[in-house]
Amino acid sequence: MSPALGMAVCSCLPGTHLGPVLDHNQNGHFVGAVTDPGFRPDGAVPIELKAGGVSIHHVRLLHGSAPNLSSQPRRLLLFQYCAIDAWPLMSGEKYWETYLASILRGQPINQPRLAPVPARLPRPEALNTGGIYEIQEKLKNPTYKKAG
Numbered sequence: 001m002s003p004a005l006g007m008a009v010c011s012c013l014p015g016t017h018l019g020p021v022l023d024h025n026q027n028g029h030f031v032g033a034v035t036d037p038g039f040r041p042d043g044a045v046p047i048e049l050k051a052g053g054v055s056i057h058h059v060r061l062l063h064g065s066a067p068n069l070s071s072q073p074r075r076l077l078l079f080q081y082c083a084i085d086a087w088p089l090m091s092g093e094k095y096w097e098t099y100l101a102s103i104l105r106g107q108p109i110n111q112p113r114l115a116p117v118p119a120r121l122p123r124p125e126a127l128n129t130g131g132i133y134e135i136q137e138k139l140k141n142p143t144y145k146k147a148g
Helices: 093-102 132-138
Strands: 007-012 045-050
Antiparallel strands (some): 007 045
8 A cells, every 4th residue: 555645654663662772783883774683573553644744753662664766855854852861871072062052941961860771882883974864775684675
């Protein structure tokens, strides 16, 4: 079934934000997609959005979309909101300055909230630069393959 003209379709796996952190690395580099060999997107639920629509979900919720088969580029605008005490577990002046520049409301705090949430550090750099679609170009075994 294909979406109506002007509809965007992606899917998510409900409840995965509560589960383990799955590998998103390949040959020591971040590739922007799950690379665990046993991963299957069984139980994925479609999310249909009208053109210009938005999807708001937990950062750890597994989500994705099929490859863009149209002649038009797929655009992505990503906003990330989090509590002021939930800053990235990284150190150095660069990360502190980025944290300070991202504050919308409240006062900076250098004591992060620590919760029993699985995390994987360090996150290796991607081979490709640019957006998530460019990063995923290096993915050897994508869940959704390009046609052709």
